[in-house]
Amino acid sequence: MKYLIVFIALFLLELIYFKIADYFNIIDKPNDRSSHTSITLRGGGVIFYFGALLFFFLSDFQYPWFFIGLTLMSSVSFMDDIFSLPNKIRLLVHFISVLLMAYELDIFSFPWYYLVISFVVIVGVINAYNFMDGINGMTSCYSLVISGLLLIVNDNLGFINQDLLIFSSLGVLVFAFFNFRTRAKSFAGDVGSVSIAFILLYCLGSLIIKTGNFIYILFLAIYGIDTVWTIIRRLSLRENIFEAHRTHLYQFLGNEAKINKLYISSIYGTLQLLVGLMTIYFSKMDYTYQIGFSISIICIGSLVYLLIKNHVIKNYVNI
Numbered sequence: 001m002k003y004l005i006v007f008i009a010l011f012l013l014e015l016i017y018f019k020i021a022d023y024f025n026i027i028d029k030p031n032d033r034s035s036h037t038s039i040t041l042r043g044g045g046v047i048f049y050f051g052a053l054l055f056f057f058l059s060d061f062q063y064p065w066f067f068i069g070l071t072l073m074s075s076v077s078f079m080d081d082i083f084s085l086p087n088k089i090r091l092l093v094h095f096i097s098v099l100l101m102a103y104e105l106d107i108f109s110f111p112w113y114y115l116v117i118s119f120v121v122i123v124g125v126i127n128a129y130n131f132m133d134g135i136n137g138m139t140s141c142y143s144l145v146i147s148g149l150l151l152i153v154n155d156n157l158g159f160i161n162q163d164l165l166i167f168s169s170l171g172v173l174v175f176a177f178f179n180f181r182t183r184a185k186s187f188a189g190d191v192g193s194v195s196i197a198f199i200l201l202y203c204l205g206s207l208i209i210k211t212g213n214f215i216y217i218l219f220l221a222i223y224g225i226d227t228v229w230t231i232i233r234r235l236s237l238r239e240n241i242f243e244a245h246r247t248h249l250y251q252f253l254g255n256e257a258k259i260n261k262l263y264i265s266s267i268y269g270t271l272q273l274l275v276g277l278m279t280i281y282f283s284k285m286d287y288t289y290q291i292g293f294s295i296s297i298i299c300i301g302s303l304v305y306l307l308i309k310n311h312v313i314k315n316y317v318n319i
Contacts, residue, residue: 045192051171069100
């Protein structure tokens with residue numbers, strides 16, 4: 001009953017936000033870099049933050065430093081959705097937010113290089129999550145899969161309060177109702193992709209720290225492969241990797257190959273689910289098997305990715 005009430009509350013909050021966004025003209029206009037062709041409300045992913053906010057209040061303010069970081073990150077991202085902020089401001093807020101997450105995770109008690117590595121990984125994944133938020137259903141499908149995988153592991157290991165994952169997932173479900181459709185009513189915006197990435201990374205970080213096992217980073221394998229190889233390709237073409245673009249595989253598939261975007265999002269989510277379930281299975285085995293599995297996933301996944309992307313570019317892009 002508790003979760004049903006939370007779901008209804010989040011659904012109503014999303015509807016209220018749509019009214020506000022419509023009134024203040026918070027919209028996403030298509031341009032030559034976009035994967036959509038009609039004006040759509042922007043920032044519907046703010047509901048992810050509201051889900052975490054409800055958890056924070058109902059849990060007697062659990063994980064306060066994480067939540068302060070999430071609030072800062074979500075706020076600056078929402079402002080950036082409305083009007084472009086200077087890069088220095090965004091980077092400063094992101095830096096502070098990541099440090100707050102690291103403090104909540106007690107990373108400061110580890111050797112200094114753990115903090116450096118954590119900072120690079122967290123910032124990299126948040127940006128990758130933002131880059132991958134380009135077509136209908138992508139963020140919701142992928143986030144629900146990661147949340148589900150974390151819930152499965154958490155049921156056995158108890159590394160995080162289960163309600164943080166459930167409340168956030170309910171927010172994703174609400175957003176999916178309006179976004180997982182051929183003509184989306186709303187896009188997640190930076191506030192959505194950044195906030196859900198921040199939430200999931202905190203939960204994933206808690207899992208890795210409790211188990212001391214880095215194999216769980218493969219819960220992000222599909223996004224990682226697409227993002228890393230896209231960056232490598234753009235660098236090889238001497239493009240500015242910080243500029244907006246439409247050169248991820250999922251963008252080529254949806255825009256140039258004209259494959260249904262909802263199918264693409266579902267395939268990305270399904271592939272990550274399969275990799276995640278195998279990761280959970282191998283996490284219980286000897287480290288030798290874990291390393292072999294991890295290398296195999298990265299190598300085979302990269303090979304298949306590159307073959308498909310080269311085929312799509314050759315047949316649909318370079319024409």
